[in-house]
Amino acid sequence: MLAAFRCVIHRDLLLAARRSSDVLTVLLFFVIVVSLFPLGVGPDPALLRTIAPGVIWVAALLASMLALQRMFASDHADGTLEQMLLGATPLGMTVAAKVFAHWVISGLPLVLISPVLALQFDFPQEFLGVLALSLALGTPVLSLIGAIGAALTLGLRGGGALLSLLVLPLYVPVLIIGAGAAEAAVSGLGGKAQLLLLGALLAFAGAFAPWAAAAALRISSE
Amino acid sequence: MGKKAGTPSLEAVDLHCTRGERKLFGALNFTLRSGELLRIGGANGSGKTSLLRIACGLLEPTRGEVRWAGENIRRLQEEFWRQLVYVGHANAIKDDLTAAENLHVACTLAGVPRQPAQIGEALRRLGLAGCENLPARVLSQGQRRRTALARLALSEAMPLWILDEPFAALDAAAVEHVQDLIAEHLSRGAAVILTTHLEAKITAAALRIDLETS
Numbered sequence: 001m002l003a004a005f006r007c008v009i010h011r012d013l014l015l016a017a018r019r020s021s022d023v024l025t026v027l028l029f030f031v032i033v034v035s036l037f038p039l040g041v042g043p044d045p046a047l048l049r050t051i052a053p054g055v056i057w058v059a060a061l062l063a064s065m066l067a068l069q070r071m072f073a074s075d076h077a078d079g080t081l082e083q084m085l086l087g088a089t090p091l092g093m094t095v096a097a098k099v100f101a102h103w104v105i106s107g108l109p110l111v112l113i114s115p116v117l118a119l120q121f122d123f124p125q126e127f128l129g130v131l132a133l134s135l136a137l138g139t140p141v142l143s144l145i146g147a148i149g150a151a152l153t154l155g156l157r158g159g160g161a162l163l164s165l166l167v168l169p170l171y172v173p174v175l176i177i178g179a180g181a182a183e184a185a186v187s188g189l190g191g192k193a194q195l196l197l198l199g200a201l202l203a204f205a206g207a208f209a210p211w212a213a214a215a216a217l218r219i220s221s222e
Numbered sequence: 223m224g225k226k227a228g229t230p231s232l233e234a235v236d237l238h239c240t241r242g243e244r245k246l247f248g249a250l251n252f253t254l255r256s257g258e259l260l261r262i263g264g265a266n267g268s269g270k271t272s273l274l275r276i277a278c279g280l281l282e283p284t285r286g287e288v289r290w291a292g293e294n295i296r297r298l299q300e301e302f303w304r305q306l307v308y309v310g311h312a313n314a315i316k317d318d319l320t321a322a323e324n325l326h327v328a329c330t331l332a333g334v335p336r337q338p339a340q341i342g343e344a345l346r347r348l349g350l351a352g353c354e355n356l357p358a359r360v361l362s363q364g365q366r367r368r369t370a371l372a373r374l375a376l377s378e379a380m381p382l383w384i385l386d387e388p389f390a391a392l393d394a395a396a397v398e399h400v401q402d403l404i405a406e407h408l409s410r411g412a413a414v415i416l417t418t419h420l421e422a423k424i425t426a427a428a429l430r431i432d433l434e435t436s
Contacts, residue, residue: 003330003335004330004331004333005328005329006336007330008327008331011316011319011323011327014318014319014323015316015318015319016317018319019318073405074316078312078313078314078315078316078317079311079312079313079314080314080316080327082308082310082312082314083308083314083331084281084330085280086278086279086280086303086308086332086334087300087303087331087333088300088303088304088331088333088334089300089331089333093330094331103335107417121290179403205351207402221280222280222281222282
């Protein structure tokens with residue numbers, strides 16, 4: 001069972017490495033969206049500092065949205081998904097492996113580059129860690145919730161727009177708590193409560209979302 | 223293989239299948255014993271693939287059930303799938319992976335991880351010597367089909383093979399190889415279900431179902 005888990009992660013990372021343009025698109029999208037805000041709202045440092053966590057979080061949310069559709073689409077198109085449905089490993093495990101690989105490809109790069117982008121907003125340096133940590137805990141939750149939506153809309157015409165409508169409302173709690181962490185840290189309250197909540201959300205989603213996505217995959221591949 | 227030839231393995235009981243508004247087939251019964259081959263014939267659109275997908279549990283029949291060793295396969299789930307090889311219409315081949323990597327992934331997903339040496343041997347048997355480390359993108363349709371079917375050479379221990387048009391896109395030599403693999407497997411006492419337009423010359427005990435277009 002673990003062999004299959006490792007194999008799926010390894011395969012997805014290998015595929016991403018051989019088609020690195022997919023990874024770069026998401027990362028560049030994130031960088032560009034975040035960079036548009038200082039240009040749009042003007043160079044007032046106080047204002048930029050205030051909006052920084054919110055802007056970075058919304059951009060991360062949109063960037064992870066962009067990558068979602070690809071999570072199962074190519075496996076569905078070439079028949080690999082059927083083999084996963086008929087695999088010896090429980091489907092939830094396979095989905096968990098796919099979600100993890102998907103996060104490493106589309107979420108982790110955002111986490112790593114976020115401190116650099118926050119500097120554009122004159123964000124206080126001592127709180128860059130809190131911001132990055134909130135993204136590190138929050139983006140896997142986005143991938144997990146998104147997996148359910150991606151599985152439900154698999155093979156539908158116009159699935160992309162439907163996927164956004166389905167998943168974005170579910171992202172709201174993560175956005176509020178995630179952006180709240182860095183804001184609370186800056187205002188001197190400390191972001192610990194929000195980070196703990198994000199951790200709890202991650203544990204909850206990690207335990208249940210793969211199985212929900214697995215059930216959705218069985219329905220949409222009938 | 224613990225099973226004696228002649229023990230029932232896969233049973234279809236009163237299967238009905240309706241896709242959308244169209245009734246594909248109804249009241250279909252068959253019993254497949256170990257060592258037997260079931261060939262499903264019928265025109266395009268008569269429901270061959272749907273029947274195979276029902277038989278392996280990907281599709282829920284509108285009515286009726288499929289039993290493996292007496293148990294409904296929808297209850298058995300992984301326990302059934304661990305004993306099944308399904309090669310569908312789609313090859314499940316990733317363009318960016320090499321033939322060997324593709325085969326490795328397929329075997330690991332099926333729960334029987336294989337060594338690189340065994341994988342090379344299986345690919346050679348299907349006439350893909352020298353293609354092991356080429357990305358699947360540069361392989362022809364027939365070579366991709368061969369890669370997908372190379373799984374069969376590594377699945378001697380699986381008591382049920384379900385193959386959807388296994389001979390499509392294959393040349394005469396490859397058809398020969400695959401027929402040999404199937405005949406060998408049947409002689410080991412396993413059961414095979416396939417759909418084909420070719421009059422295959424496998425002489426083992428063969429059942430036949432012809433679906434009519436209604």
